[in-house]
Amino acid sequence: MTERHPRKRSRHVALVLAGTATLALAGCEDDRMDAQSFPDLESCIAASRQESLWFTEEDCRKNFAAARQEYLETAPRYESKELCEQEHGVGNCGGDPAQQQQAQGSGGGFSFMPLLVGYMMGSMLSRGGGIASQPMVNTADGRYSTPRGEQSFASNRGTGKVPAATFQRAPATLGKPPMSAAQVSQRGGFGAAATARPGTRSSFGG
Amino acid sequence: MEKRILPERPGWRDQARELGFAFADMGGEPYWDETSAYRFTLRQVEEDIEAAATELHAMCREAVDRATRDETWLARLAIPRQHWDLVAASWARGEPELYGRMDLAYDGHGPAKLLEYNADTPTSLYESASFQWLWFEQQQLAGVLDADCDQFNGIHEAIVARWTQICADGQEVHFAADPDNPEDYATVETLAWAAREAGLGAHFTPLAQIGLTADGQFADDQSRVIGTLFKLYPWEDMLRDEFAAHLQSSGTRFIEPPWKAVLSNKGILPLLWQMFPGHPNLLPAFFLADVQAALAGGSPAAEIAPAFEAARDRLAQGHVTKPIFSREGAGVVIHQDGREVARTGDDSYSHHPMIVQGLARLPDFGGFRPVLGAWIVGETCCGLGLREDRSPITHNLSRFKPHFIEG
Secondary structure, eight states, rough: OOOSSSOOBBBOOOOOOOOOOTTTOOOOOOOOOEEEEEEEEHHHHHHHSSSSSOOOOOHHHHHHHHHHHHHHHHHBSSSSSHHHHHOOOOOOOOOOOOHHHHOOOOOSSSOOOOHHHOEEEEEGGGTOOOOOEEEEEOOOTTTEEOTTTSESSSSSSSSEEEEGGGGSSSOOOSSSBBBBBGGGGGGOOOOOOSOOOOOOOOOSOO | EEEEEOOOOTTTTHHHHHHTTTTTTHHHHHHHHSSSSEEEEIIIIIIIIHHHHHHHHHHHHHHHHHHHOOOHHHHHHHHHGGGHHHHHHHHHOOOOEEEEEEEEEOOSEEEEEEEEEEEESSOOOHHHIIIHHHHHHHHHHTTTOTTTTOBBBOHHHHHHHHHHHSOTTEEEEEEEEOOOOOOHHHHHHHHHHHHHHHHHHHEEEEEEGEEEEETSSSOOOOOOOOEEEEEEEOOHHHHGGGGGGGTTTTOOEESTTHHHHHHHTTHHHHHHHSSTOOTTOOOOOHHHHHHHHHTTTTTGGGGHHHHHHHHHHHHEEEEEESSOOSTTTOEEEETTEEEEEEEEEETTTTTSSSEEEEOOOOOOTTBEEEEEEEEETEEEEEEEEEEEEEEOOTTTTTTEEOEOOOO
């Protein structure tokens, strides 16, 4: 040590800015798993016959039934068709099939749900499990998502790697009162920069 | 204090690009400029800057304590009434602060003067804490700077240490900013890397993608609930946004805490002057509404009349008016000897209440005027970053200049 005084600077710093493109801060990247989605049971069965994949025709049938049941239990329910279409796109909503089966009388008002437009299967083999499945519904911007809605996909037909969290079950909606407009999750309530005259703010910092 | 011409590091632009420092040049002008650097003595750094800024922060905390107990002040600071409790309660609970940057006028002689305190959303953190540090290490290795030189820059280590103090091990922290603004994002990323180093989980979410769950909690762009939120977004705007009604009920812990709304507000400057009149590191400051008539030869508001009379001559020689909320020099007007000598074109904040502050003339080094950014982490000053500008008002196209300590 040749320094006469205690040093005034850090011994090390963080030098690299990864930037938003790499999503570095999402960082603790969730485990990703192989997944494939299908618009219906038939396309799954066809795929299972054509290619040697990680699922069989039997898996298609079992998981389609499971996804259908999960759809009935966890897909979002809305108190009006307008509200449902606002969240899932015009023409993509229908009445609640569970209520139609029960011939009304369950107390709550009639509810509307996004239509079941496919299902996704994921391989849990690398983690010692079998196959997971989730139903798919439309999003407001014409994409596809599971009922949790965290991830959206351009298509209901395709293969890829998705975060394991995609297969987490959404909270149950069956037997609960349908969502009103006030309960629908909102986004974009921050960032209006109200103290600057509109359109003038270049940076939030300074 | 001097400005010394130094050779640039060969290839520093390539290295800046590799490191992701994408805004080293902005709008065709250099932002990072190492053709010269400012040199300070250790005494100047330790006594005039470090000790002064740490003391100023302590004074600021006293001012926050006063303001949060006094509705007159909360009103003067234009904090929306429905959020007075949020702001005051966060102070009363002792919610800890993370960081801030004091802008100081200093010429190497006499006390540094506090121009303003960006205590809420300061940027230029990466340049100060990291790229400036790299410049110093490389220039010392190359022999451009002597082996016994140093730099006032313990910022990174101080932030890591602060994160460990104010968060539990393994705590998940969300960082929100505008991803399309590279300067804002770089500042947030610098804080987030330090949080990771401190053992915390750091997640980025675009500010505008924050959502509200059915239970009234805030959630990120992946719909994960936000427990602790660092936001590079000013409190004065948070308190006026559509989601403001959910700030308290969300249960979210905010960093900076809500009481920073009091501090990162130029209305704090008149309060500081009232509490610590004549303090060597403060400039006389008043609300314009109290002194506008007096500046034109009439009488000041009765409550501040003695303080105004004591400062009348100084203000007449030179003063600055600026809005209580503003960024990057917006709305600043400089008056000298009875006439306006400079103003920024940007008046996007000038509809807010204004303050008047005695003019601190920035020193002229080769046609540029430096402003010192004294970084506060926790309650202590731990580093320095300088920006200089040809204009007497530092704005967003000013240049960042490295510094070193010699002697």
